[in-house]
Amino acid sequence: MTLTWAWLILFLATYPWLVASDLLSSSLSSWNLVFYISGLVIVAPCRRLRRWQAILFSAFIGFTFEALRPIPHGSLAFCLIFLAIILSSFPDLLRDKARLRQGAILVNTISGFIWYLAMSISLREEIPFQFSLFLYNATLQLLLSAALTLLLFNTISVYQNRVMDKLRIP
Amino acid sequence: MKNLFNESPHSTPSDPLSRVRINFLFIFFIAGFIYITAGLAYRQLVQANEIMVQSDNQIKRVVIRPPARGKIYDRHGYTIVDNRVRWSVKADLLSLQPEFRQEYLSLIRKAKSDPTVLKINYDALSEQARLNVLNGWLDKIWFVIDANTDKPKRSKNASKLPLNKEERTVNLLALRKHLTESRALKFTLITDLAFPGSENASDPDEANRTVARFIEQFPQGGPISLESDMVRSYPYSTMAAHVLGYVRDSTDLPPNVDDFTDLNFDNLQKLRYTGKRGAAGIEQTFDPILSGASGWELWTKTSSGYNKELLRSSEPRQGSSINLSLDINIQLAAEEALRTIKDSTGNPLPGAAVMLDVNTGEILAMASQPTFDPNQLVNRISNKYYDEIENQGGWLNRATQGQYAPGSTFKIITAIAAMRNQVIDWDDILECGTSFRVGNRDFPEHGGEAFGSVDVEKMLTISCNVWNYRVGLKLGPDLLAKEARRFGLDAPLLRMPPSLSNPSTTELPYPTNRLVVPDPAYKQRIGAGPWNSGDTANMSIGQGYTLTTPLHMACLAASVARNETRTTPTIIHDPNRDGRHEGATSIGLNKDQLEAIRSGMKRCVEEGTARSMQIEGLTIAAKTGTSEYFKNGEKAHLAWVIGYAPADNPAVAFAVLIEGQLDTSTWGGKTAGPVAKAMLEGWLQENDKD
Amino acid sequence: MDNNRQGAKASIVALIVFIGLWIALPSTIRRLNKEAFSEFQAPAIQLLSKSRDLARYWELRSRSTEDLVAAGRDLARINATLELKLHAMEDIRKENLRLREMLRYPNSTEYLTVVARVATRDTSTWWQRMLIRKGRNDGIRPGCPVVFGNRVVGRVTTVHLNISEVELVTSPAFRCTAFLEGDDPPRIVHVSGVASNPFTTGRAKVSTTGLGGVFPAGLILGTLEGGVTSTAQGNLKEAYMVPSKNLDTIEEVSVLVPKYPTAGEILMSPTDRIKLEEFK
Known part of the structure; x- marks a missing residue:
């Protein structure tokens, strides 16, 4: 029982972090940047959860991020699911702490880029698409995502691992 | 080939034939090789762009x-x-x-x-x-x-x-x-x-x-x-x-x-x-x-x-x-006045009005009724609107494309021709009765009135017909025609200035090319028989075969005002225009003769046929005209007035034409006069501003 | 390990199949999914915003009595002036009604006002939005204009049960028509995406036309930041506009809900589709 619903409990436990990042984006809204951490929070769980659990967990994270934002629905969720499949299938990629952190940075920036791209494509008809502007802003956004991962990954993964320990996930 | 090459080292160099053959083959192959390589290189290097362009063409x-x-x-x-x-x-x-x-x-x-x-x-x-x-x-x-x-x-x-x-x-x-x-x-x-x-x-x-x-x-x-x-x-x-x-x-x-x-x-x-x-x-x-x-x-x-x-x-x-030479105030005044000219049944009459700057020849106003609204033609020209305007005859610019007999306004030319050819002098007096017999036909005075003793000045004031018949017959058709041509009544106008590199030849499209200053040769040409003295009498009062446009008549008025024979009108405004007119020479009258013409036109407004256009504080010189034409088989009148103002220091010249319809209630002074007056008032207002 | 990898392959194939299914799925299901996740988050957002209110409350509690007394006195003064203005407004409103009656002038769109607190802001280069703490339950509909006083804040785009998403005037996708102050004759101006730098001093005020049937007339959108440029074809002129209110600090907004849904709203909401013919 516990194991079947572990991913959901883990998701609920992770959710406050997402809210906190939204709060941060909101209070610094004049920066025009989103404090994006949805990618990095799936890394630690994917290492320990079973694959289907990891998939569900990532899907929930993705859908949550998309729900209140004008992004084509599903774009981020499916990207995260894809990354979750990769992560949970090749655990040897995340052997040690350093690799884990590198992986987190990669996952966060890749998924961050994907939603940014999906959004700018979907809004293309309303807003004239300027490639230079897109490149500039996307780079800023990705740098921020990477920096956030560096700063927060340890804390979040320690927290998530603690929760998973509590749930007695192997 | 292989054999040849294998053999060559063994073949004796003393065998000239085989040497030649080998050399020949060698050169042949080298040439072929170069040809292929060059061809490939050409395709790769030179034609590459072209090939790229070709493939581009298919996707771009x-x-x-x-x-x-x-x-x-x-x-x-x-x-x-x-x-x-x-x-x-x-x-x-x-x-x-x-x-x-x-x-x-x-x-x-x-x-x-x-x-x-x-x-x-x-x-x-x-x-x-x-x-x-x-x-x-x-x-x-x-x-x-x-x-x-x-x-x-x-x-x-x-x-x-x-x-x-x-x-x-x-x-x-x-x-x-x-x-x-x-x-x-x-x-x-x-x-x-x-x-x-x-x-x-x-x-x-x-x-x-x-x-x-x-x-x-x-x-x-x-x-x-x-x-x-x-x-x-x-x-x-x-x-x-x-x-x-x-x-x-x-x-x-x-x-x-x-x-x-x-x-x-x-x-x-x-x-x-x-x-x-x-x-x-x-x-x-x-x-x-x-x-x-x-x-x-x-x-x-x-x-x-x-x-x-x-x-x-x-x-x-x-x-x-x-920048056009038009002045919107005069233009609006002219059109407003033209719109109010109606026949006895209340239908607006077709007509045209032109005003020129006497010195530069720039057209200050050029109006033609009926007209159309170009805004209606912006998106798509609907057949309904096109037909509506077509039926009214509204596409025609009557000022440059209409052809009309000038009527009594032509008497200015008759008078000038007579004085220049010493047929009559400015102070010679002719006795004029109620009609004048030419051949076996009586040519009437207008209104059936006898004007008595008439000189040039009085003739222009009252527009005496008999004076013109007599003078015209003495002059003969050739001299009359020569004078009319000297004033350019049948000359094409509005030629595009050569400074504007523009393939179009005229400033306004399709001006009429059927202007007529008749003479015996013309009548022969159109197959209307030999010229007779009745034709001369008609010609002397601007009736008969003569056809011209309101713009030509405005130019005539401007020329008389400047004492020149030609005026080059233009629709383009140029503040540095020098006021030289193509082909213009002095009219060739002495001071008294010219004065007789000018004061006749002045008195025409003061006491003659153009009284309807008097404006307080402005002396105007004008000549009215009422010519007859047949509209759908019925006799109708064309109402003319041409002139210039101020009479003593001419600044603007004008011509107004109204096409009477169905009846003969249209008269030069009465019908066309108010339009000229409205234009002059518009000009006065504009002049007061400066 | 190999087994795991093969599983990965299968999973990815399954994922691709599922993505295909997802795209082919009727949009209602996708919308439902989105709605569910939005509603899941709504309480958290509400809670967040309320806790911020609470923080503000405690912050005020910590103020000295002196300060509060002074603030109360100021407020009383403001209230008195507003009271006076309100009376004058009421008179003007009646006069206006009477004149309209006399001229048989059609009444302008009537609005119900819903006051809402701002929950969070969410901005990126491509969107400038905020979430407000009122939703479908409070009668808010997509397309409603959102104002602060007589200034335009934005427009509601999506409505959830208890929260709504508002597109701000600074958003590149925002569209509206406007008049410029002192323009005679008034020419219609198309506003699309306002520059978001609020610190430059503007010149001519830009206000809504009221012609489009969404925004009432005379609301202030912002001010023009000098320097009008012609577009290359010369058919339009462009100028930057700065919004009238610093949208980063705004805490409370009013949503103007038209009494009757506008035509645009009907087109926007697929759920309660009214047949066009019926409306005509």
Whole structure:
């Protein structure tokens, strides 16, 4: 029982972090940047959860991020699911702490880029698409995502691992 | 070959034949090798560009966008032809493809389940699917524009847009044409959103409301977009319509802006938006100046022929503007006055009015009635409107294209000819009765009155016919004709100045080329028999075969005012114009003779036939004329007045012509006089301002 | 390990199949999914915003009595002036009604005002939005204008049960028509995406036209930041506009809900589709 619903409990436990990042984006809204951490929070769980659990967990994270934002629905969720499949299938990629952190940075920036791209494509008809502007802003956004991962990954993964320990996930 | 080479080292060098043969073969092979290598290199290096271009041509296309036309100003810089932004609603057919497909499939399903349909016409269904989808969108657009949510149920007096059925459903023919000719461009659903159905143009508030409703309420993004371009706008509507002309849709766009030297345009597929070309008046003759340069966009295209990605583009360049010599105040005054001239049944009479600057020859006003509103012709020239104007005869610029007998205004020429040829002098007096017998026919005085002793001055004041018959007969037709030609009554006018490099030859299009100053040879030529003295008598009072235009008569008045024979009129304003007139010489009268003509014209206004145009504080010199012509077999009158003002220091010259209809109630002074007066009042107002 | 990898392959194939299914799925299901996740987050957002209110409350509690007394006095003064203005407004409103009656002038769209607190802001280069703490339950509909006083804040785009998403005037996708102050005759201006730098001093005020049937007339959108440029074709002129209110600090807004849904709203809401013919 516990194991079947572990991913959901883990998701609920992770959710406050997402809210906190939204709060941060909101209070610094004049920066025009989103404090994006949805990618990095799936890394630690994917290492320990079973694959289907990891998939569900990532899907929930993705859908949550998309729900209140004008992004084509599903774009981020499916990207995260894809990354979750990769992560949970090749655990040897995340052997040690350093690799884990590198992986987190990669996952966060890749998924961050994907939603940014999906959004700018979907809004293309309303807003004239300027490639230079897109490149500039996307780079800023990705740098921020990477920096956030560096700063927060340890804390979040320690927290998530603690929760998973509590749930007695192997 | 192999053998040969293998053998060669063994063959004796002393064998000249084999040496030659080997050398020959060697050279042959080397040449072949070089040829192949060079060919390959040529293809790779030199032709590479070309081949690339060829493959480019298959995936790229150029879309050419028309520029905005230049503006037209009057002599004081008021804008008389402007551009206004036209908002059109367009549909992007490429992003509608999935919808088309869905509709198409559902139509097929419907057709298959329908037992009455024996054979499914897939092409027709595909077309129908497109039509359905586009009509669906159009419904939505009109729904947003129409819906009056101020009251949930429309009350009867709620304002309604002029409903134009054609813009409410997609025109199948237009869609077909679009798909075959220009499917890469967006399809226009509504041409002019602000003025849907320009035939009954709505007020500007309603126009703004329509656009605003679309912008604020129609869901953003998606396949429907609002695009703007520039169309002609004639703020004074019918004013000077014949001079200004109008524009017509055309895909023959002006040349491109030339910043694409590295692009090989010639071989690329080109698509052109519909632009505008001048179709009449100044818009036509000065089209190369007004039309500017087209912009272009370089697109890649999809396999089905839609535009995919914009690679490069260049904005169109607006045409140059033109300053006309017209003065809108005088022009408006002339047209207003012309409109009020009506026959006994209350119908407005056709006519024309021209005013010139005496010194420069610049045309200050040129009006022609009936007229048209070029604004009505901006989006599309409807047959209904065209026929309406056609039936009224409104397309004709009567000032330059109408041909009329000058009537008594010609007596100025008769008098000048007589004095120059010493037939009569300024103070010679002729006794004039009620009629004059020429051959076996009595030529009457106008009004049946006997004027008694008449000299040149009195003749012009009262417009005595008998004086002219007598003088004319003494002069003979050749001298009369020579004098008329000296004043250029049959000379083409408004030739384009050579400084304007413009293929059009005249400043206004198609001036009449059927001007007639008759002489015996002319009568022979048209096969009307030998010239007789009756013809001379008629000619001396401007009747008979003589045909000229109001513009010619205005030029005559200006020439007399300057004591010259010719005036070169122009419609273009140039503040540095030197006032020299092509072919102009002094009239050749002595001071007294000239004074007799001038004071005769002055007294014509003071006490003679042109009394109706007296203006306090302005001395005017004028000559009226009433000539007879046959309109649909009925006798009718042409009313003329020509002249200049101020009489002592001439500044403007004018000519007015009214075509009487059906009856003979139209008279030179009475009918045409008020129009000339209105123009002069307009000029006075304008003069007081300076 | 190999087994795991093969599983990965299968999973990815399954994912691709599922993505295909997802795209082919009726949009209602996708919308439901999105709605569910939005509603899941709504309480958290509400809670967040309320806790911020609470923080503000405690912050105020910590103020000295002196300060509060002074603030109360100021407020009383402001109230008195507003009271006076309100009376004058009421008179003007009646006069206006009477004149409209006399001229048989159609009444402008009537609005119900819903006051809402700002929950969070969410901005990126491509969107400028905020979430407000009122939703479908409070009668808010997509497309409603959102104002602060007489200034335009934005427009509601999506409505959830208890929260709504508002597109700000600074958003590149925002569209509206406007008049410029001192423009005679008034020409219609199309506003699309306002520059978001609020610190430059503007010149001419830009206010809504009221013609489009969404925004009432005379609301202030912002001020023009000098320097009008012509577009290349010369058919339009462009100028930057700065919004009238610093949207980063705004805490409370009013949503103007038209009494009757506008045509645009009807087109926007797929759920309660009214047949176009019926409405006509």
